[in-house]
Amino acid sequence: MPTGANSCVECHMPKRRPEDVVHTVMTDHYIQRRPPTHDPSKQIQEADFESQGNYRGEVTLYYPVRPKRTLEDELYVDIAQVHDGADLKSGVPRLEQDLERYKPDRPEFYVALGDAYMKVHNYDRAIHWYEEALRRRADFRPALEELGGALTAAGRLDRAVKVLEKAAAPPLPNTAVLTDLGGVYFIQGDLDRAEQRLQQALAVNPDIPKAHNSMGLVMVKKGDWSGAEKHFREAISIQPDFADPHNYLANVLARASQNAEAQYHFQKAIALKPEYTDAHRNYGMLLLRMGSNNEALVELQETVRLDPDSYFAHLVLGQILERKGDVLNARAHYEKAAQSPDPTVREAAQEALR
Secondary structure, eight states, X not given: OOTTHHHHHHHHSOEEOOTTSTTOOEEOOSOOSSOOSSOTTSOOOOOOGGGTTOOOSOOOOOXXXXXXXXXXXXXXXXXXXXXXXXXXXXXXXXXXXXXXXHOOXXXXXXXXXXXXXXHTTOHHHHHHHHHHHHHHOXXXXXXHHXXXXXXXXXXXXXXXXXXXXXXXXSSSOOHHHHHHHHHHHHHHTOHHHHHHHHHHHHHHOSOOHHHHHHHXXXXXXXXXXHHHHHHHXXXXXXXXXXXXXXXXXXXXXXXXXXXXXXXXXXXXHHHHOTTOHHHHHHHHHHHHHTXXXXXXXXXXXXXXXXXXXXXXXXXXXXXXXXXXXXXXXXXXXXHHHTTOSSHHHHHHXXXXXO
């Protein structure tokens, strides 16, 4: 074979994007009769395997074959029933019943039930079972990590910080925990600690989109707009289908009057997450500043459809409709805005109603 023949064959093999890792382009070594129809330079939609007929019925044990199931057999079958949300309706009560009956010593079983409750957004029950895992082993990192997430979701931020700090303790730096910890500190308004923890996460692994997104938010709060833009762009470059940094980057660009690029990122955020209320509202305000009143009206109407308590959007809708002469509908939006807990919005709406 001539020198370089392998590379020549490689060059002529078609490229494709795998459905499970859509951000990569691979050489297809399976040479098909017809070339792929999709342009590999363009990203494809990630396959939604869960909606494509994943098994949702009863889970049973095929191997190993035993005359009678052991205690562990029962528990592992229960976990399989709730794993990836396979059958939460019947699986969660069954796993809970068996844990209360057998009371195993291994914390993993309790974490599995906590995870199942997190899937149905029952944070109190999730917290209970993560705590049960820690009663079996106080230093069990998976339970600490998940408990921190459940406490954060439940709004118990002070305790979440304590738990996540324990989970983040040496000797093993956990970038996911450090990222979550930075996020909690940000919510609490402790920007310096948030930045410190996020920097620690990114020092270990600079390719964490969630950490870059949170760092961008910290930079916004600190007034470092160029730093914020850098982190939002980095988050997008690592994970192009992450809607949040598209929305936040668009806000930064809109502030700098870079309207065309801001429009692109607002549209991208909405395409990725159609129910993204903040993106619809922020895009509507940009369109209004650009003089595109009809398009702004559509985005703000979608905002209040998704969140009827978006009082500021109601106020702006009232103003747009009043200018159009639609006094009746404008009044309805002003009346809703007048219920706002924000005194500025409330007073503006009350003034409009006089």
